[in-house]
Amino acid sequence: KQEVTQIPAALSVPEGENLVLNCSFTDSAIYNLQWFRQDPGKGLTSLLLIQSSQREQTSGRLNASLDKSSGRSTLYIAASQPGDSATYLCAVNSGYSTLTFGKGTMLLVSP
Amino acid sequence: GAVVSQHPSRVICKSGTSVKIECRSLDFQATTMFWYRQFPKKSLMLMATSNEGSKATYEQGVEKDKFLINHASLTLSTLTVTSAHPEDSSFYICSARWADSQETQYFGPGTRLLVL
Numbered sequence: 001k002q003e004v005t006q007i008p009a010a011l012s013v014p015e016g017e018n019l020v021l022n023c024s025f026t027d028s029a030i031y032n033l034q035w036f037r038q039d040p041g042k043g044l045t046s047l048l049l050i051q052s053s054q055r056e057q058t059s060g061r062l063n064a065s066l067d068k069s070s071g072r073s074t075l076y077i078a079a080s081q082p083g084d085s086a087t088y089l090c091a092v093n094s095g096y097s098t099l100t101f102g103k104g105t106m107l108l109v110s111p
Numbered sequence: 112g113a114v115v116s117q118h119p120s121r122v123i124c125k126s127g128t129s130v131k132i133e134c135r136s137l138d139f140q141a142t143t144m145f146w147y148r149q150f151p152k153k154s155l156m157l158m159a160t161s162n163e164g165s166k167a168t169y170e171q172g173v174e175k176d177k178f179l180i181n182h183a184s185l186t187l188s189t190l191t192v193t194s195a196h197p198e199d200s201s202f203y204i205c206s207a208r209w210a211d212s213q214e215t216q217y218f219g220p221g222t223r224l225l226v227l
Contacts, residue, residue: 004154034215043117043204043220044155089154099145099206099216101154 002027002094006102013080014110021075021105023090028068035064035075036089038104044089048075080109113139115207117219124195125227132190132222134205140185141207145216146178149202161188195226 003026013019023033032051036044048057048064050073056065063076077084087104094100114137124130134144142163147155159175161167161182169175177199179191188207192199202223206216 032215036218041202041221041223044218046215046218049215091155099157101156103152103154 002030002092002098002100004090004092004100004102006088006090006105008105009103010106010108012108012110015080015082017080017109018076018078019080019107021077021088021090021107023073023075023102025071025073025092025100027094028071029094030068031093031095033064033066033073034091034093034099035062035073036091038087038089040087047088077107080107082109082111085109113137113207113209113217115141115205115217115219117203117205117222119222120220121223121225123225123227126196127194129191129193130195130224132192132203132205132224134188134190134207134219136186136207136209136217139207139209139217141188141209142185143208144182144188145206145208146180146188146190147204147206149204149221155204158190192224195224197226200224200226 005024007022034049035047050066061078066073087106089104090102091099116135118133146158149155158173159167159169167180182188204221206218208216
């Protein structure tokens, strides 16, 4: 059974810092991996999707990497802003219908 | 990107009543829809997978008689919480995927259910 772990559970940084969120998964036989953002009481916003054959994806200040063999992914956020404050979820697609989520990292960026 | 809506966004009901939550794909045909449940500070847990025109597949531990799922059309799935109890209070999120795609699921904005 796939298990997804996100570290740290919470992170507080001052505005402008670069930061890294970590995601690990137990079964490397994945189809793709996705990072989401969730604001309090809201649904999920897809940030980046990395196919199993890819090593990284970039969108603006966000960069996600994937090391499938070691079961790890990182989300790098450059020059953090208060508007980046949210919970970031990592989800692994292990097949046609199965998305396994981590518990998320709650990020707070202070002005 | 594809848009998925949920209605209502929040609902408060009395214990023992039933509540229906709708999930709609607004600009694509969703042959498969998923229903998740999220407790505070916990990850999303898949409850069931529904395919248009067939019975839903429930995850282990999810009571199919309590959480009724209907996927009668390619753009609409409903989740009915029957005989709701306070422990059913949670955040319910649906997602949708179009035919034959192993790509991303598109998520709805969620429904906050509070059972008094």
